[in-house]
Amino acid sequence: MTSVLVLVVMIVPYFVSIATEVMALVPSDLKEAAYSLGATRYETIRHVILPYSKAGIIAGIILSFGRAMGETMAVTMLIGNSNYIPTDLFGPANTMASVIANEFQESTGITFSFLVLIGLVLLCITFLVNILGNAILKKTGIVREREVSCL
Numbered sequence: 001m002t003s004v005l006v007l008v009v010m011i012v013p014y015f016v017s018i019a020t021e022v023m024a025l026v027p028s029d030l031k032e033a034a035y036s037l038g039a040t041r042y043e044t045i046r047h048v049i050l051p052y053s054k055a056g057i058i059a060g061i062i063l064s065f066g067r068a069m070g071e072t073m074a075v076t077m078l079i080g081n082s083n084y085i086p087t088d089l090f091g092p093a094n095t096m097a098s099v100i101a102n103e104f105q106e107s108t109g110i111t112f113s114f115l116v117l118i119g120l121v122l123l124c125i126t127f128l129v130n131i132l133g134n135a136i137l138k139k140t141g142i143v144r145e146r147e148v149s150c151l
Helices: 001-026 026-038 039-072 073-079 096-103 109-139
Strands: none
Touching: 001 039, 001 073, 026 039, 039 109, 073 096, 096 109
């Protein structure tokens, strides 16, 4: 639970920053048109700003998730480094990244092979998150095909 709270504190400002930047890009003509038709501030946010910036917000969530996956050392210091399945929410545990960080130096033989396999699984998860983010950006048309390949 402590690791989750620390990750939330580290990631939420990143996501909020991206979300506010995306919402600030909504053309003022659209907002003014909604106000001129009698929409309240809440209705303008709900029916104009959020649909227009939905793809950017989703991309921000995916980027934040990717950043949270990369915060190995912060989680390693807090998680408790226990190789048992936790029985409660506050019990010590291990993540795949913290296992690699803690045991890679003194690993040999089969242990080394399993640590490399864990790293490969993490690489595949990161790759899938990037593919998902690129697919969302392509689908919404916010980013052109050539720009997405650079992400």
